[in-house]
Amino acid sequence: xxxxxxxxxxxxxxxxxxxxxxxxxxxxxxxxxxxxxxxxxxxxxxxxxxxxxxxxxxxxxxxxxxxxxxxxxxxxxxxxxxxxxxxxxxxxxxxxxxxxxxxxxxxxxxxxxxxxxxxxxxxxxxxxxxxxxxxxxxxxxxxxxxxxxxxxxxxxxxxxxxxxxxxxxxxxxxxxxxxxxxxxxxxxxxxxxxxxxxxxxxxxxxxxxxxxxxxxxxxxxxxxxxxxxxxxxxxxxxxxxxxxxxxxxxxxxxxxxxxxxxxxxxxxxxxxxxxxxxxxxxxxxxxxxxxxxxxxxxxxxxxxxxxxxxxxxxx
Amino acid sequence: xxxxxxxxxxxxxxxxxxxxxxxxxxxxxxxxxxxxxxxxxxxxxxxxxxxxxxxxxxxxxxxxxxxxxxxxxxxxxxxxxxxxxxxxxxxxxxxxxxxxxxxxxxxxxxxxxxxxxxxxxxxxxxxxxxxxxxxxxxxxxxxxxxxxxxxxxxxxxxxxxxxxxxxxxxxxxxxxxxxxxxxxxxxxxxxxxxxxxxxxxxxxxxxxxxxxxxxxxxxxxxxxxxxxxxxxxxxxxxxxxxxxxxxxxxxxxxxxxxxxxxxxxxxxxxxxxxxxxxxxxxxxxxxxxxxxxxxxxxxxxxxxxxxxxxxxxxx
Numbered sequence: 001x002x003x004x005x006x007x008x009x010x011x012x013x014x015x016x017x018x019x020x021x022x023x024x025x026x027x028x029x030x031x032x033x034x035x036x037x038x039x040x041x042x043x044x045x046x047x048x049x050x051x052x053x054x055x056x057x058x059x060x061x062x063x064x065x066x067x068x069x070x071x072x073x074x075x076x077x078x079x080x081x082x083x084x085x086x087x088x089x090x091x092x093x094x095x096x097x098x099x100x101x102x103x104x105x106x107x108x109x110x111x112x113x114x115x116x117x118x119x120x121x122x123x124x125x126x127x128x129x130x131x132x133x134x135x136x137x138x139x140x141x142x143x144x145x146x147x148x149x150x151x152x153x154x155x156x157x158x159x160x161x162x163x164x165x166x167x168x169x170x171x172x173x174x175x176x177x178x179x180x181x182x183x184x185x186x187x188x189x190x191x192x193x194x195x196x197x198x199x200x201x202x203x204x205x206x207x208x209x210x211x212x213x214x215x216x217x218x219x220x221x222x223x224x225x226x227x228x229x230x231x232x233x234x235x236x237x238x239x240x241x242x243x244x245x246x247x248x249x250x251x252x253x254x255x256x257x258x259x260x261x262x263x264x265x266x267x268x269x270x271x272x273x274x275x276x277x278x279x280x281x282x283x284x285x286x287x288x289x290x291x292x293x294x295x296x297x298x299x300x301x302x303x304x305x306x307x308x309x310x311x312x313x314x315x
Numbered sequence: 316x317x318x319x320x321x322x323x324x325x326x327x328x329x330x331x332x333x334x335x336x337x338x339x340x341x342x343x344x345x346x347x348x349x350x351x352x353x354x355x356x357x358x359x360x361x362x363x364x365x366x367x368x369x370x371x372x373x374x375x376x377x378x379x380x381x382x383x384x385x386x387x388x389x390x391x392x393x394x395x396x397x398x399x400x401x402x403x404x405x406x407x408x409x410x411x412x413x414x415x416x417x418x419x420x421x422x423x424x425x426x427x428x429x430x431x432x433x434x435x436x437x438x439x440x441x442x443x444x445x446x447x448x449x450x451x452x453x454x455x456x457x458x459x460x461x462x463x464x465x466x467x468x469x470x471x472x473x474x475x476x477x478x479x480x481x482x483x484x485x486x487x488x489x490x491x492x493x494x495x496x497x498x499x500x501x502x503x504x505x506x507x508x509x510x511x512x513x514x515x516x517x518x519x520x521x522x523x524x525x526x527x528x529x530x531x532x533x534x535x536x537x538x539x540x541x542x543x544x545x546x547x548x549x550x551x552x553x554x555x556x557x558x559x560x561x562x563x564x565x566x567x568x569x570x571x572x573x574x575x576x577x578x579x580x581x582x583x584x585x586x587x588x589x590x591x592x593x594x595x596x597x598x599x600x601x602x603x604x605x606x607x608x609x610x611x612x613x614x615x616x617x618x619x620x621x622x623x624x625x626x627x628x629x630x
Contacts, residue, residue, distance in 0.1 A: 014515060161627065196627045199549050200329060200591035226627070227539075227583035227620030228590075231546035234514050268542035275543075276515035305542030312476065312511045312541070 014238035018279040021266060022055040022219070022245050023048050025294055027070065027094055028263055029251035031060065033298050035069045040297040042079060047290035048248060049087045051266070051282045057113065057245070058091040061100035077107035092153070096127045101141045105148035112145045114138065115191075116180075117157040118172040121164025122193065126157070135176050139183050153187035154180040155221065159205060160197035170208055177212045188213050189243065192232065195225025195262070199235035206239035219243030222264050224250060224303065229264040230272050237278060244269065249291035249302035265304035267291050271311065284311055329553035333594040336581060337370040337534070337560045338363050340609055342385065342409055343578055344566035346375065348613050350384045355612040357394060362605035363563060364402045366581075366597045372428065372560070373406040376415035392422035407468070411442045416456045420463035427460045429453065430506075431495075432472040433487040436479025437508065441472070450491050454498050468502035469495040470536065474520060475512035485523055492527045503528055504558065507547065510540025510577070514550035521554035534558030537579050539565060539618065544579040545587050552593060559584065564606035564617035580619035582606050586626065599626055 026045060030036065048056060058080060064071035073093065080091045092111035095101045101112055116134040117123035123131045138154055145152040158165075159173050177188055190205060202220070209218060220236040220243070222229040233244055250265035267287040273280050284306075291307045341360060345351065363371060373395060379386035388408065395406045407426035410416045416427055431449040432438035438446045453469055460467040473480075474488050492503055505520060517535070524533060535551040535558070537544040548559055565580035582602040588595050599621075606622045 014518075195624070196590075198587045198590040199546075203329075224542075225620065225624045226586050227580065228545050228587040230543050231514075231549045231587060234546045235549070265542065271541050272513045272543040272546060275511075275513040305540065309510070309540045 014234070014276065014278070016277040016279075017237070017242070019237055019241075019273055020055060020217075020243045021053060021269065021280055021282050022057055022092070022243065023051070023053045023248065023266060023282075024057040024221075024245045024263060025247040025249065025251045025266075025290075026076075027057040027060050028245070029247040029249075029294065030069050030298075031067050032252065033069050035071065036297055038072050038075055038079075041072075041076060044290070044293050044297050045079075045083070047286075047293040049083060049089060051248075051286040051290055053266075054088060054281045055090045055092065055111075058093055058109070060094035060096075061104040061107070061109075062094070062096045074103065074107050077104075077109055081108060094155075095141065097137060098140045098144060101144040105144060105150050109150060111151045111153065112141065113153045113155055114141045115155045115157050116176050117162070117193075118168045118176060119158040119162030119165040122158040122162045125164065131172065131176070135179050138180055138185065142183050142185055151186035153189060153219070154185050155189045155191050155219075157191045157193045159190035160192055160201055161194060163194050170205055173205065174208060174212055177209055181212060181214075181216070187217055187219060187243070189219030189221055189245070191221035191245075192223055195223030195229065197222070197232055198228045199231045202232045202235040203239045206236055206241055210240060217242050219245065221245040223252070224262045224264050229262075230268060233264055233269060234272065234276070237273070248287055248304075249294040249307055250304045251294050251298065251302055262303045265291065265302075265306065267304055267306040271306055329549070329591065329593070331592040331594075332552070332557070334552055334556075334588055335370060335532075335558045336368055336584065336595055336597050337372055337407070337558065338366070338368045338563065338581060338597075339372040339536075339560045339578060340562040340564070340566045340581075340605075341391075342372040342375050343560070344562040344564075344609065345384050345613075346382050347567065348384050350386065351612055353387050353390055356387075356391060359605070359608050359612050360394075360398070362601075362608040364398060364404060366601040366605055368581075369403060369596045370405050370407065370426075373408055373424070375409035375411075376419040376422070376424075377409070377411045389418065389422050392419075392424055396423060409470075410456065412452060413455045413459060416459040420459060420465050424465060426466045426468070427456065428468045428470055429456045430470045430472050431491050432477070432508075433483045433491060434473040434477030434480040437473040437477045440479065446487065446491070450494050453495055453500065457498050457500055466501040468504060468534070469500050470504045470506050470534075472506045472508045474505035475507055475516055476509060478509050485520055488520065489523060489527055492524055496527060496529075496531070500531075502532055502534060502558070504534030504536055504560070506536035507538055510538030510544065512537070512547055513543050514546045517547045517550040518554045521551055521556055525555060532557050534560065536560040538567070539577045539579050544577075545583060548579055548584060549587065549591070552588070563602055563619075564609040564622055565619045566609050566613065566617055577618045580606065580617075580621065582619055582621040586621055
C-alpha cells in the first residue's frame with residue numbers, strides 16, 4: 001500500500017479516553033466582537049450550560065479599553081454563584097497580570113487563567129511585556145490565586161508560531177512550562193494563537209512537554225484559521241492532551257494577533273471526539289442549539305460546520 | 316498527563332512521506348453546480364494545472380440528464396491531449412457503467428474511475444443498482460479500460476455511512492475491495508460520500524483494508540461536511556493511504572447524497588500536509604489562486620479556510 005520509499009509504519013489507534021472541553025465562547029469568542037449586553041451573554045451562557053459542559057471560561061479581567069467587549073467582567077461574575085447552584089460547572093477567567101488576578105478573585109472567580117506568550121513579539125503586542133517578564137509574574141498570580149482558594153492555569157500562547165516573530169522555538173515553550181511547574185501551577189495549556197499549527201507539530205510539542213508536565217493535566221487551544229484545527233485537536237488528544245478549549249459556533253479570535261480567527265467549534269469537536277470513542281461531557285444537539293444562540297447574539301454567521309450540516313442523521 | 320483510567324499510550328508520529336493529490340474540482344466540484352460554459356471550465360483547469368498537480372479528475376461520462384453540469388464531457392475530453400503536451404499530468408474520468416466507460420476511452424481518457432457504493436441505499440439512489448450488481452460490473456469496466464490501455468480505479472462510496480442505510484458494515488467494503496483485487500484493478504479508493512466519518516473510523520477501515528490491497532496504492536476521498544475532513548485525511552495518511560482527492564476552494568458535493576457538501580479544500584490539505592512533512596506535488600500559492608478562480612467561475616463563496624486566511628505569513 002506504501003511505495004517502497006515510505007515504510008508502512010502506521011499510527012497506532014488513539015486510545016479511547018475522555019477529554020474535558022472548556023467552553024470559551026464567552027471570553028475568547030466574544031472578545032473580538034462588538035460589545036453585547038450582559039443579558040445577551042447570560043442567554044448564551046444558559047444555552048452553553050444546557051450542553052452539560054463542566055468548565056466555562058466566563059470572562060477576562062483585563063483592560064476595558066483594550067477589550068471593551070469584556071468590560072462587564074465583574075457584573076458577569078456576579079451572576080455566576082447563582083448558576084453554580086444550578087449546574088455542576090467551574091467558571092474561569094483570564095487575566096493579564098496581578099491586578100486582573102486580584103479583581104478576578106475578589107469577584108469570586110475560582111479558576112484563574114494567566115497567559116504567557118512564548119514569543120516576545122506577541123507578548124509585547126498583547127500585554128506590553130517580554131516573555132521573560134510575563135514568566136516572572138507567574139509566581140505573583142499563582143500566589144494571589146492560591147491565597148483565595150482559586151486554581152491557576154498557565155496558558156502558553158503562540159506556542160507554535162507568532163505573527164511577529166515567526167516560528168516559536170519549542171525550547172521557549174518548555175522554559176515557560178518548567179518555570180510554571182516549579183512555581184506549582186494547577187494546570188498548563190498550549191495555545192495555537194494564530195491558527196497555523198498542524199498535527200505533526202502538535203504531536204511533537206505535546207510529546208516534548210510530557211516529561212516536564214508529568215501528571216499535570218495538559219490542555220490545548222486551537223483556532224481553525226487554516227482548516228486544520230480539528231486535525232490538530234485529534235493529534236493533541238492522541239499524544240496525551242486531556243483538556244481542549246472550544247467555542248460554540250466557532251466564535252472567536254484574538255484582536256492582537258493579525259490573521260487569527262475562529263476557535264474550533266465546540267459542536268464540531270464533540271462530533272469528532274464522540275465518533276472516535278473519546279468521551280466528552282457536552283451534549284451534541286444542545287451544543288448545536290448553543291451555537292445557534294451564539295450566532296443570534298452576535299448577529300452574524302459563524303464558521304461551524306455542524307451549524308450548517310447538523311448531526312449525522314442516519315436511518 | 317493522563318488520568319489513571321486512560322493509559323498514556325501516544326500515537327507514534329506519522330512517518331514523513333509523499334501523498335499524491337488528485338484534483339477533483341472539475342468533476343466532483345462542479346457536478347452539483349449549475350452548468351458553466353466549457354470556456355470557464357478550461358480557465359479553471361488552467362489554474363489547476365498551474366499548481367503542479369499530477370492528477371486531475373476532468374469529468375464524468377454519466378447521464379447528462381442526471382448530471383447536466385458534466386454534459387460536455389466529450390467536448391472537455393477533446394481539450395485534454397493539448398494540455399497533456401504542456402503538463403506532466405494524468406486526466407481521469409468517472410463512469411457509472413460500461414456505456415460510460417466505453418465513451419470515456421473513446422474520448423481518449425487514460426484513467427477510468429468506477430464507483431461502487433458499499434451501501435445498497437446509496438447505490439440504488441446513485442446508479443439504480445444494488446451493491447452486488449455494481450460489483451459484478453467491475454470486470455466489464457476493467458476489461459474495457461485495459462483493452463484501451465487505460466487504468467481502472469474502483470472507488471468504494473459510502474465506505475463509512477450511507478444517508479439511507481446508516482453505518483456501513485466494513486465487511487461490505489472489504490468484499491468489494493476483494494472482488495476488485497481479484498479482477499485486477501489498478502487502484503482502489505474509499506470515499507466518505509456524505510462527510511460523516513472521523514479519524515478513528517478512518518484508521519480502523521484503512522488498517523482493515525491493508526491485507527486486502529497489499530501493495531496497491533490506496534486512495535481516500537473526504538468531504539468536510541462536519542468539519543473533520545482534514546483530521547480524517549491526516550489519519551488516513553498515517554494509516555497508509557498515499558492518494559487523496561481534494562477540490563480547490565472546497566468546491567463540491569454529491570447531488571444524490573442528502574446533506575453532502577464540500578470536498579476537502581486542496582489548499583487547506585496542502586497547507587496541513589506540507590507543514591507535517593508530507594510531500595505533495597501541489598504549490599500552495601497556486602492552489603489558493605486556483606481556488607479564487609473556482610469561486611469566480613461558480614459565482615459564490617466557497618468553504619476553503621486558506622481562501623480567507625491565506626498562507627501562514629511569518630516575519
